[in-house]
Amino acid sequence: MNQYTERIYNGLIKENPSMVMILGMCPTLATTTTVINGVGMGLSTTVVLVLANVVISLLRKVIPDEVRIPAFIVVIASLVTVVDFLMQGYFPALSQSLGVYIPLIVVNCIILGRAEAFASKNSVGLSFFDGLGMGLGFTFALAILGSIRELIGSGTWAGMQVMPKAYVPISIFVLQPGAFFALGCMIAVMTAIMSRKKKTKTAEQDCNPADCAGCASSAHCGKRIFEETAKAGLKEDGGDKA
Amino acid sequence: MKGILKHTALLAIITILAGLALGLVHEITLEPIAQAKEQQKQNAYKSVFADADAFEAKDFDQAEADKITSKFGKCSINEVVEAKKGNETIGYIITVTDGEGYAGNIQFTVGIDADSKVTGVSFLSIAESPGLGMNARDDASFTEQYTKPAEPVEQFEVVKAEPASDDQIQALSGATITSKAVTGGVNAALAYFSQVLKGGAA
């Protein structure tokens, strides 16, 4: 496996952003009411992720370390706005059903996380594949979650009737609680598989999902950003120690 | 100090470049976005008034319309369009936005013919819960209830059971709020039609 395919594998399975890293939870829960919405969200995020990784990798020598977070945010926000316009112009129905979650890709921690952890340190080619892998991993997770919720909640898949007519859809699965239930079970299954894989070191010891849940305290994005911003804040204040 | 200035300048340059790029993309996509919206509108007009071959926007008095629609909750009339067949006006299409949906605004068009009968209801923007409120758009049998009555109906009413008469609308299961919002909007359009437009339509 060369390093490019390794990046894809890493994003799809090993560090799957939704199921292993527990990043980008908001769109994961909110847009998976149907499989089409989920895949649409996943692909839009993938586009932004790939572009952001490439642009930031290109600019990595230009952007000074101290202001890189705001610079990344500007780059990401512009890319997201571009994607938003394109969606409104060419996929109006999808853009409508995803609503505010398209502009909210800006604050999706996966993107800032990858920019910070990978693209700002690696070559353009590698960053491209890293973004692609992570994006596809995200799309994959959203597609599964969307399928589960749509099948159980509406009895359809991508709008087609799949379940027999006699099946009464459990509509709570397309409502908000169903999102939490389905994702909770999916993460549990993923954790079980992962911990069986590495018998010597369980996933739990490695990184207790609860400890790095959400970007807020994730080792991959939030924490580092947090430390950096704290550091930057201190610097601006004349270097006094907190 | 020098470092700060340099960083500020760099950030400013990046931001300005990003802004310019966005402006450019905005210019490019302005047309397709407008087209997509126009296309959607035309489709909606066509689907509520299949007989008509041309649609012509009609000026209307927003303040007057608001006065009439204010009785029907948080809804307002956005556009009034004349549906024409040849040179004859065969009815009106009223675009209504109702703010009482489960997930924000629902915008739809209501077609009303010269006999004050509803010819169709078609959604322009709706973001209710899939499988429940979204059935207002996806399940044609819901909107068909508005067009079913043979006689003109003045006001529709939402019921949860099997409708007993033609002016009753059976609520979507699990989505009474959506059903009420849509019905409120249809009623507002009907009231506006009968009070303002009816005289004008031949």
Add this chain to the structure above:
Amino acid sequence: MKELLIIAISSAIVNNVVFSQFLGICPFLGVSKKTDQAVGMGGAVIFVLTLSAFVSELLYQFILVPLHFQYLETIVFILIIAAMVQFVEMFLKKSMPSLYRSLGVYLPLITTNCAVLGVALNNVDKYDYNILQGTVNGFATAVGFAIALILMAGIREKIEYNDIPKPFKGTAIVLIISGLMAIAFIGFSGII
């Protein structure tokens, strides 16, 4: 006044940010381990969200709309939020050190809380609120977030030593609990 009250109740409880709009899930999962942390984070979010809803509305109504720059809203709002978080942090550190000590560590995390940007965008795009309504919506949304966060922290402290099946330990069980809480919050949807 009545309208403002309706907006407040609806965004704090009926359309709770976490349970019904799925905004701010990351900090909700990440900072809900201990009640005192949850209170700190909740307080910080109330502070920043109210302020940012107000400032972003102000900018939108008085700068973006007159100049027809509405399409720049996403980038302008996120920069405003990031800058404001930084500013609030510096301000608190200088003038209210005691408040800073309790909220300070949570402030930088708020930039990536999608509830903040979500409220700013929804205020202008989805609801067309004016400045007062927008600010009330921001405050109430943040209160709703704090309620959700503190409730969850209380529950998580209680279940800490429970015998949870291994794969469900950590995030999975928190999500299941959130699902149950979301069911409870759906019950509020009839009150308005």
